[in-house]
Amino acid sequence: MSLKSLLLKSSAHVEKHQIFGADTYIRRLTIAELDEYEHDLQEAQKTGFSSDASKAGAKLILKSICDENGKSIPEKDLPSPDELIKAHDTPTLLAAMSFVQKYSYGSVEEAQKN
Incomplete structure (x- = not known):
């Protein structure tokens, strides 16, 4: 394997956790995926519709x-971001989103504290 391949090989940090009451495996998101969320969130803020920001958060959760x-x-086996925001209230969505972000930035212990 080339040096480039070795440097680009990501290491999966996967753990089993409950998201919206379902036992699921989640993985730490890459920097690029977290940046994409930040971009989506900025675009949502420009529209002024809170549902766009909620969809960006739902998309982040689903990616994890x-x-x-x-x-x-596979997407066909998951709800869409629209379906997710229709099924859950704001505090529940925010809690799941916060957990995924904290897990992606650090550790489960930090995510579970909050």
């Missing part, structure tokens, strides 16, 4: 859900 090996779950 994976199988036990860190592989993404």
